[in-house]
Amino acid sequence: MDAITVQNLTKRFSDLVAVDNVSFTVRSGEVFGYLGPNGAGKTTTIRILTGITAPTGGSARIFGLDIVSDTIRARRQMGIVYETSNVYDDLTAWQNIMFAGELYNVGKQERERRGKELLEVFGLWERRKDRVHGYSKGMKRRLTLAMGLINDPKLLFLDEPTSGLDVQSNLIIRDVLHDLTNRGVTVFLTTHNIEEANVTCDRVAIINKGRIAAIDSPERLKKTIQSVQSIEVAFEKGIAKVLADLPGLPAANEIRKEGDKVRIYTDDPATLLEEIMEYARVHQNRVVSATTRGPTLEDVFIHLTGLSTQVKGGDKDGR
Amino acid sequence: MVDNPGGSQVSAEVNAAWAIAKKDMFIYYIKPNIIVSGLLFPLFMFLAFASGKNVPLGTLIPGLISVTLLFSSSTIEPVSIPIERRTKTFERLISAPVSLHAIVFGESLSGFMYSIGIALAPLLVGIFAFGTGIPHPLYLIAGMLLTALCFSTMGTLFAAYPTESPGDIMSMLNLVRLPLIFVSGTFIALETMPPVGKAISYLSPLTYGNDLIQAAYGHPAYFSPFLDIVMLLLFFFIFQFIAHRLYTKFNE
Known part of the structure; x- marks a missing residue:
């Protein structure tokens, strides 16, 4: 029962x-x-x-x-x-x-x-x-x-x-x-x-x-928005300036601060990674770590409820 | 799942009501606002009336007992329930596997017992300080028990108003309690009241409670003791019914 x-x-x-x-x-x-x-x-x-x-x-x-x-x-x-x-x-x-x-x-x-x-x-x-x-x-x-x-x-x-x-x-x-x-x-x-x-x-x-x-x-829900991909990056000199600059990257859809890292959403992780490395080289702010991520349950939640906290775009309806 | 295998729902309801009453005793009996409203307020009311009357103080004891019962029995719940709404412990009661009747009765029971305890003070003062005799002790027992039960349920009824502030309920309650003293024959005999006053007094449960207590002391009674008892029981059931309806409504 x-x-x-x-x-x-x-x-x-x-x-x-x-x-x-x-x-x-x-x-x-x-x-x-x-x-x-x-x-x-x-x-x-x-x-x-x-x-x-x-x-x-x-x-x-x-x-x-x-x-x-x-x-x-x-x-x-x-x-x-x-x-x-x-x-x-x-x-x-x-x-x-x-x-x-x-x-x-x-x-x-x-x-x-x-x-x-x-x-x-x-x-x-x-x-x-x-x-x-x-x-x-x-x-x-x-x-x-x-x-x-x-x-x-x-x-x-x-x-x-x-x-x-x-x-x-x-x-x-x-x-x-x-x-x-x-x-x-x-x-x-x-x-x-x-x-x-x-x-x-x-x-x-x-x-x-x-x-x-x-x-x-949770796992099946995550699969429903498999298109949501992101890269989590940590920079040697911190992220204060990075948060202002990264939304300018063409392949970045949305930027979120997550502790001492930034999470950047994209449709094209490979291109985004290249852009991040180029940004780091030009600004002499070495990338300490970079990890590609699939969608989390939080992404599903945000996707379904229309909530958003993104830096880039300002679109309240989410991605 | 743990359950009391031998216990029926009736015993579950009684146990829960008793548990609620015990909990109130531990927590609320010594709260300052309870002591002021339940003990000091009726005492000062009595002194105010007694100082203006040229009668032996002992003869005012039945009226003092009635007023003490009115205030002390209806004071616990208007304080405890809003506080429990604020601390969210009231949710614990209304989500327990017992009926709302058991919760209302349990809350009223604590006021009832508090009131009987407090009312023993003027009773004993009457006996030992003024030598006041009680020719009909059974009337006194019935009068005290039923009056306390009636007004503790009235207190629970008023506390149904969905507020987290005891002051809100006390204000409303005093709008009812204070006039009751004047129209119920406690310090002003019913015989001396104008017809309108008498008509209003019939609607007051205190009239019947006080009448029964006066009869216990051998003072002239306005109604028969039987009618007093029936009316007090009737008011108790009406208050219990309305309280149940209000708690159901305000929990929506």
């Missing part, structure tokens, strides 16, 4: 159509990424799938249970981890996780056993008696995720799980996600971090203006 089945889902707020006739399925045991720019309809979709908001039209089923008519049974199958770490600052970590267990009607013994196990996994057991008020952002995030897992859900909704976290928290959360997927837990993940989706998700849906623009595995 599919974990999530969404058919013709629509949500209107007066004249605004937040979710517009969306259909997709999430298979059991799959990690499904839901990507989209701000205001695309991601949060509204999650609110419908978790039974907080009723859809204006269409239907959504969680393991075959209609989320509108069978809300409570459907919710028992799921854990929800919101983007905001919604923990109670005035309670201790232990009180927080016990409260989550009570809300999900997890029996006392099981609640305490799992609470201990989860706090240990997330590195919070030693601090369990401390009020959450004094926790770092990463610790609160880990506690939020632990609370979302107290009922050992078959389906986990994760909203921006690693956004803005420290390295330790990121690693712990990724390890836990890996473990969950190994155990066959279905994960519905929304994220702005496209690289995270690329390495974590079996399939991704890209939503834009309330509509699904594409659904497929």
Whole structure:
């Protein structure tokens, strides 16, 4: 049975159509990424799938249970981890996780056993008696995720799980996600971090203006825009001046700064490479490295959503 | 998936409501704005009324208990729910596998228990400081429990208004609570009110709660205790129903 089945889902707020006739399925045991720019309809979709908001039209089923008519049974199958770490600052970590267990009607013994196990996994057991008020952002995030897992859900909704976290928290959360997927837990993940989706998700849906623009595995999505090619170049004297000069190269379509490197999009990598080497020779700014790249999931995202950050051209509709 | 195998949905709802009430007790009972609004405000109201009256202070105890119940029971949720909206912990409640009725009841339960605890103060002061007798203790128990339940649910109802600021809800709530003191026979007897005042008093749950508490102290009652109990239960169910509808509407 599919974990999530969404058919013709629509949500209107007066004249605004937040979710517009969306259909997709999430298979059991799959990690499904839901990507989209701000205001695309991601949060509204999650609110419908978790039974907080009723859809204006269409239907959504969680393991075959209609989320509108069978809300409570459907919710028992799921854990929800919101983007905001919604923990109670005035309670201790232990009180927080016990409260989550009570809300999900997890029996006392099981609640305490799992609470201990989860706090240990997330590195919070030693601090369990401390009020959450004094926790770092990463610790609160880990506690939020632990609370979302107290009922050992078959389906986990994760909203921006690693956004803005420290390295330790990121690693712990990724390890836990890996473990969950190994155990066959279905994960519905929304994220702005496209690289995270690329390495974590079996399939991704890209939503834009309330509509699904594409659904497929990251690799297959990349193949749909195989024509997008680029060269990533690092220069010995840095890229400050380069950023102003390179858009003048005839074979360059678009320039993007990426850390201490520039990424130059082109239809003709061979010609572009020659132009770059000539530029470096004339300006006595040696090329330290140059790598040709195929399309990334971010390219797919930009291509499908019409977002663009290019230096050259100023065409908001992208490439 | 972990579940309580022996537990029915009813026990799940009760457990969740109790968990919500306990959580509120830990977090909100000692917040300064709760103490001011729930404890100090009714006390000062009482002193203001008592100072202008030439009657033994002990006779004002039932009215003080009623006003204390009104303010203390309806104070927790208008503070806790907007704060939880702001911190997004309210999302945790409304996405849990329990009905909105359980959430509304759980929130009201914390106000209810807080209120009973606070109202014991004037009750004990009456007994030990003024020697006030209680000839009908069962009326007192029923009056205190039902009045607290009614107004804690009213507090939850007002807190449905989708704001993140407790002040917004307190302002609206005080527009209702303050007039209730004057039209419910707490410090001004119903018999002395003009017909319009009496008609309005019938619409106030405090009228019936106060009447039952006055009867418990052996003071003349305006209605029968049975009618007082029925009316308080009726108001409780109306508030619970409206609160459920409003939370459903404002979560859209």
